[in-house]
Amino acid sequence: MSGLFSKLSGGQLSASAAEHRQMVAHDPNRSASLLAGLEAANLGWFWESDASGRLTYLTDSAISAAGREKDSFIGLNLTEIFATGDADDSDTTSRPLKFRLASRSPISRLNVKVLGDETKEMWWEISATPRLDGHGNFEGFHGTARDITRSLAQSRDSERAAQYDSLTGLANRFRMARQLEQTLKTFKQSKRSCAVMLLDLDLFKKVNDTLGHPAGDELLKQVAVRINKLVGETGEIGRLGGDEFQIILPDKDDRGELADLSKRLVQMLSQPYSIEGARAIIGCSIGVAIAPYDGIDASDLIKAADLALYAAKDAGRGTYRFYSSQLSQSAHFRQRIEDDLRDALSQGELLIQYQPIVDAKTHNVASLEALLRWEHPERGRVSPAEFIPVAEELGIITEIGEWVLEQVCIQLGYCPTEVRAAVNVSPIQFASDDFYSTVDRILTKTGVDPSRVELEITESVFVGDLDRTLDLFKQLKGRGVRLSLDDFGTGYSSLSYLRDAPFDKVKIDQSFVRGCTEEGNNNGALVSAIVSMAKALKMETVAEGIEAKDELAMVTAHGATHLQGYLFSTPISIEELLTRFENKELEFKPRGPEKYRSERRTEFRRIGLIHGDSRYDVFLRNISKTGARIEGLLDVPIGTEFVLDLGDGQLAIATVRRSDGFTQGVEFETQLISDGAQGLCTRHRVSPYQIEAAGRPLGALTNSAVAAYTGAMQSAPKAFVEVDIGAQIRR
Ligand code: C2E
Ligand code: MG
Ligand code: MG
Secondary structure (H helix, E strand, O other), X not given: OOOOOOOOOOOOOOOOHHHHHHHHHHOHHHHHHHHHHHHHOOOOEEEEEXXXXXXXXEOHHHHHHOOOOHHHHOOOEHHHHEEEOOOOOOOOEOHHHHHHHHHOOOEEEEEEEEOOOOOOOOEEEEEEEEEEOOOOOEEEEEEEEEEOHHHHHHHHHHHHHHHEOOOOOOEOHHHHHHHHHHHHHHHHHHOOOEEEEEEEEEOHHHHHHHHOHHHHHHHHHHHXXXXXXXXXXXXXXXXXXXXXXXXXXXXXXXXXXXXXXXXXHHHHHOOOEEEOOEEEOOEEEEEEEEEOOOOOOHHHHHHHHHHHHHHHHHOOOOOEEEOXXXXXXXXXXXXXXHHHHHHHOOOOOEEEEEEEEEEOOOOEEEEEEEEEEEEEOOOEEEOHHHHHHHHHHHOOHHHHHHHHHHHHHHHHOOOOOOXXXXXXXXXXXXXXXOHHHHHHHHHHHHOOOHHHEEEEEEHHHHOOOHHHHHHHHHHHHHHOOEEEEEEEOOOOOOHHHHHHOOOOEEEEOHHHHOOOOOOOOOHHHHHHHHHHHHHHOOOEEEEOOOOOHHHHHHHHHOOOOEEOOOOOOOOEOHHHHHHHHHOOOOEOOOOOOOOOOOOOEEEEEEEEEEEOOEEEEEXXXXXXXXXXXXXXXXXXOOOOEEEEEOOOOOXXXXXXXXXXXXXXXXXXXXXXXXXXXXXXXOOOOOOHHHHHHXXXXXXXXXXXXXXXXXXXXXXXXOOOEXXXXXXXXXX
């Protein structure tokens, strides 16, 4: 064996100290014996290769550490011995090493996997410099090596800990953020899509509080297993912390598929869990956003998924929701509501409408439900469903509620004495210490007969201090006002509330009435059960939200004593009511459709319509999965095909099936799907990449994105006459 590391037999040392030093410094024997010492002490391994890359020398202890025989090792090409790659990755390869050897440049601290023994993973760190002869010809490499298997495993473990959630073994927030960022960056170049789901467990806190934290931990583990089962290899799953999970689904943009997966996730996670003998039930809400449609980069996409999750929770939890640009508008909107609501009362922007509640036998008005309205100077009428929760959060609901009660008591003075009025009471208002004294004061001040005033309370008041609630009920009943339980069946519905609390009336929530005559719907049986229970407790029953005659027939057949809904009347002004009362018109006749058409949603939305090379503005009046009614074009022949631009990049190909003046009934070529809430959406959307290709800057879709994309068509001659029906819509 020749070369630097070959062991030469030692020469004799003599001469003076200076000579000696000089000799030692240049003595190849000395260097060799030093290296031999290092080798023997296992402080380093040395190796050498020839010009063709074959191993010519390796420290003996290294050969035995690798579990090889000297003869079977020496002479092999380095690329047959080592592979490079990420230690985290099973995909190791010898190609990069081959290139490095071929380049004949120094190798510094390269991690290589030692090949040959499948049973044992071994990693070395190698360094080397090229070896040249006196003429500068390359003779091979020589260098060092050391075993880094253990330290690599340790750093892998700590890297794992930094990237994975120790409880569930899922990726943690840090890793998910990195993954998403990297995925979106790569996908942007290749114009691919990627969906993100944010999952939040409902009622998890309750499990933690009642069964303890270890049970909560066990539950989270089981949740992770269930998500894994459904998602498997199709996506990366992470736990962001607490009860929040995230799933990244590369190359997914079909909202039909994503809706199916979301539904299955909600269903699967809502099945009972068995935890140390106890049973726990939780729910799950999901927000879904898809790149590049809802956001191009990670932070925008997460913001979108977050808003969708928020909306899913708002929609009553246990559901999923796709992001739409409307959601971010409503987030802005909410902020503006907060800003303006404080002044609404003093500015006189609040008003009350009344919806008649009729006797089931005579259809004569028995009472009126007072429903608050906010007439905003710029935004028009804002729904109480939107601003009451904000008023509750801002703590101004008590003030508003007091005003409503006083107004109603005053206006009752103008109504026939047999008519009562019902006022909605927020649970926050109900919980305030001076609720009783406020009611008492207003009754005294207005002098109204207390038995004509009904307070509508929801089941949520039972969640607080039950003794106080029951005491307050007693006090109020003692003062002579009537109590009714609103939206029964939607909340914590417990029979014991009904038994213990002195309600005069139970209002059956409209979700039980809706679709009660559709096949396979067991709402009828539930209505019947609630009615007979209330009857046994001598309470009246109001069926809420009756919109069609078949619903009326059903609730009447099941014995509801009172009825409320658009079929009899929408909420109307006090002036309109007083006129009726003056004319002794106490009866409200049912007027409306024979059958409730569950899939039709009423809309008043301006949308785009593309026909040939022209783009029109039309109004969408209603929409279902299979079709829509549009207004705004005159005499469109049956069979005409066009594309409806429903906003947010949603294009639906449609054929005219009915046509009457400026109204057309159209059928969609592909059915729409549920957006998770009450809305509908298309499976696919125009990709922002297509819009970019048409010369517009790349950006997430907005309501007007496709309008901008197709805007160039505006100038083309139009085949249909456009009718200005805006005035009617604004009515
Ligand atoms: P609620 O007490 O359950 O009131 C009934 C809601 O159903 C009203 O909605 C009413 O317009 C609507 N409705 C009635 N008939 C039908 C029907 O046939 N079909 C459909 N789809 N809906 C029908 P509105 O006025 O938007 O009020 C929503 C909620 O806001 C009320 O639900 C109530 O919880 C709350 N709210 C309204 N006014 C007040 C108030 O003065 N104070 C408080 N605290 N809450 C109020
Ligand atoms: Mg109510
Ligand atoms: Mg109600």
